[in-house]
Amino acid sequence: MIYKRSSALFQKAQQVIPGGVNSPVRAFKAVGGDPIFVESAKGAYLYDADGNRLIDYINSWGPMILGHAHEPVVNAVIERSKKGTSFGMPTALETEIAQLAVSMVPNIDKIRFVNSGTEACMSAVRLARGYTGKDKIIKFAGCYHGHSDSFLIQAGSGAVTFGTPNSPGVTKGTARDTLLARYNDLEHVSEIISENKDEIACVIIEPVAGNMGCIPPQEGFLEGLRSLCDEHEILLIFDEVMTGFRLAKGGVQERLGIDADIVTFGKVIGGGLPVGAFAARSEIMSFLAPEGPVYQAGTLSGNPLAMAAGYAMLNELNSRPEIFVSLDKKTEYLHNGIAEILDQYKISHTINRMGSMISVHFGETPVTDFDTAAIAAGGDQFKIFFHAMLEAGVYIAPSAFETWFLTDALTYDDLDFTINACEKAAKKLA
Ligand SMILES: *Cc1c(COP(=O)(O)O)cnc(C)c1O
Numbered sequence: 001m002i003y004k005r006s007s008a009l010f011q012k013a014q015q016v017i018p019g020g021v022n023s024p025v026r027a028f029k030a031v032g033g034d035p036i037f038v039e040s041a042k043g044a045y046l047y048d049a050d051g052n053r054l055i056d057y058i059n060s061w062g063p064m065i066l067g068h069a070h071e072p073v074v075n076a077v078i079e080r081s082k083k084g085t086s087f088g089m090p091t092a093l094e095t096e097i098a099q100l101a102v103s104m105v106p107n108i109d110k111i112r113f114v115n116s117g118t119e120a121c122m123s124a125v126r127l128a129r130g131y132t133g134k135d136k137i138i139k140f141a142g143c144y145h146g147h148s149d150s151f152l153i154q155a156g157s158g159a160v161t162f163g164t165p166n167s168p169g170v171t172k173g174t175a176r177d178t179l180l181a182r183y184n185d186l187e188h189v190s191e192i193i194s195e196n197k198d199e200i201a202c203v204i205i206e207p208v209a210g211n212m213g214c215i216p217p218q219e220g221f222l223e224g225l226r227s228l229c230d231e232h233e234i235l236l237i238f239d240e241v242m243t244g245f246r247l248a249k250g251g252v253q254e255r256l257g258i259d260a261d262i263v264t265f266g267k268v269i270g271g272g273l274p275v276g277a278f279a280a281r282s283e284i285m286s287f288l289a290p291e292g293p294v295y296q297a298g299t300l301s302g303n304p305l306a307m308a309a310g311y312a313m314l315n316e317l318n319s320r321p322e323i324f325v326s327l328d329k330k331t332e333y334l335h336n337g338i339a340e341i342l343d344q345y346k347i348s349h350t351i352n353r354m355g356s357m358i359s360v361h362f363g364e365t366p367v368t369d370f371d372t373a374a375i376a377a378g379g380d381q382f383k384i385f386f387h388a389m390l391e392a393g394v395y396i397a398p399s400a401f402e403t404w405f406l407t408d409a410l411t412y413d414d415l416d417f418t419i420n421a422c423e424k425a426a427k428k429l430a
Contacts, residue, residue: 001391005049007034030399031386041068043409046395054395055414057404061397062242062267065356066316066323067409073271073312080308086300094302097311101269101277104318105250107259111279112288113302117241117266118146120276121204123296124262125150127278128202128235130294131287136196138203138234140183142370142401144211145204145239145264153178183209183369184217186224193232203229204237207252207260210403211242212373213359214352222258229261235284241266241276242403245317247355248324255355271313273306323408327356330415331406334358337419345426350376356406360385362429377401381429388425394418 013020021027021035028035037049044067046054059065066073080093098111114120125137137150145151152167153175179196181189183205193200207222209215229236238260244251245268253259262284266276279285289295300306317323335353338360342349350361361367361376362385377400389396394417396404 001052001393002050003034003036003048003052006037009037009049010034025397025399025402028398030401031383033387035398036390036395043067043069044407044411044414052393054390054393055410055418057394057396057406057418058402059405059407060267060272061402062246062405063270063272063313064407064409065246065268065327065405066313067407068272070271070313070409072316073309076271076308076312077273077305080304083304085305086303088299091302091304091307093304093307093311097307097314100311100314100318101265101279104245104314105263105279106253107281108263108279109282110285111277112285112296113307114276114278114296114298115274115300115303115306116146116276117239117264118148118276119298120241120264120266120278121145121151121237121239122148124237124239124264124278125202125204126296127280127284127287127294128237128262130292131284132201132233132235134199134201134234136177136179136199137201138179138181138189138192140181140205140209140370142183142212142215142373143204143206143209143239145206146241149174150178153180182371183212183215184221185369186221186228189225190228193228193234198232200232200234202235202237202262204239206242207238207240207256207258208243208247208354208357210357212370212401213361213367213376214354214357214403215367215369215373216352216354217256218368222252222256226258235261237262237264239264242357243355245269245314246405247357249317249321268313268317269310270306271309273303273309275306275310324355327406327408330408330410330412331356331358333412334406334415334418337415338422341419341423341426345423345430347381347426347429357403358406359400359403361400373401384428385425388428389421392421392424394421 010020040047046056149170152170179192240251244265248255262280264278287294348364350367362381363376365372367373382400
């Protein structure tokens with residue numbers, strides 16, 4: 001395939017946008033080469049600036065669970081926009097989507113809408129601190145909760161009790177309040193809690209991790225976190241920005257049957273428009289302004305176009321729950337197809353999957369946390385795989401630390417096409 005016009009557009013973009021992109025992972029730095037510029041998309045397909053058709057496994061990093069330019073969502077936005085695009089005043093639509101979301105997700109009474117997953121997680125942590133009167137938070141290495149200061153902390157070698165900033169601009173003071181734990185390592189969490197007795201406001205986690213590839217929680221891990229949090233009066237925050245309305249109608253809380261204290265949303269909840277949200281039981285949410293003292297606000301929060309898109313999306317997922325079953329089956333089919341090819345070409349690999357989230361890792365080690373994900377991503381295999389897939393017309397995330405997202409718009413022919421592309425890639429890897 002030819003990507004000439006995309007490369008030319010990238011050259012131009014770099015002159016006026018840092019790195020040519022408005023979010024770093026789009027720039028292909030992890031895999032090399034120039035990013036693809038999109039012209040349009042429909043269903044499971046992207047059409048780029050050079051006129052290539054690509055099967056899309058990013059789907060805007062999750063939101064497009066029903067496919068691109070999905071008609072009910074597009075129509076909702078068109079119709080709503082004719083009535084005005086923003087008021088900074090309440091609308092009935094906000095209550096309708098709130099009621100719908102609360103009815104779909106277990107264990108929440110109230111929800112507040114914001115404009116991104118980052119905002120949702122940042123606000124959830126502020127609420128947890130306000131509610132508990134404690135300052136410190138525990139997060140897991142390799143989990144992503146957006147780009148606000150407290151979350152940009154990466155495991156330093158050895159002593160991980162006190163985080164160190166991994167981005168210049170994050171102050172030492174902020175980093176000190178973020179404690180880092182290993183994913184799937186309950187004992188480590190327990191140690192950190194004992195070393196910081198009565199100081200920890202919350203544990204925030206991706207209950208199925210998707211930002212270091214897909215890493216499901218091991219048996220008992222989330223249950224163990226729940227008990228530790230109860231025992232020490234710590235709030236458990238599930239960051240379901242990626243998993244919410246994707247792994248089940250009610251997200252991981254429903255799928256794995258574990259209750260969190262605060263849940264954050266993004267991606268699917270906006271149907272492709274900029275929306276985030278956080279939710280909890282009434283006694284926690286009542287701490288939020290204007291009802292309570294914890295401040296949080298937004299000029300465009302609850303924006304009518306965004307709420308219309310989100311409502312149309314949630315409404316469809318709510319009325320057609322069989323979508324989740326068919327997505328799971330398609331993902332399993334893809335998993336089996338890819339595994340068979342890689343086995344056939346004797347390429348050692350691990351495929352992690354839950355629901356419609358899946359990732360392919362190369363190497364012998366099972367991928368269960370950030371360290372093992374980093375080992376698997378260490379060689380050149382992923383880069384070769386990525387470019388071979390792209391050449392064959394399949395667009396997967398341009399980094400080994402990302403999940404692939406399936407959309408219901410994918411047909412079994414598309415999946416076969418993808419498995420076939422995988423065979424071409426396997427030949428290059430073998
Ligand atoms: C994408 C993501 C975020 C950040 O959401 P943005 O809308 O990009 O700010 C937070 N948490 C998780 C788990 C995510 O996948």
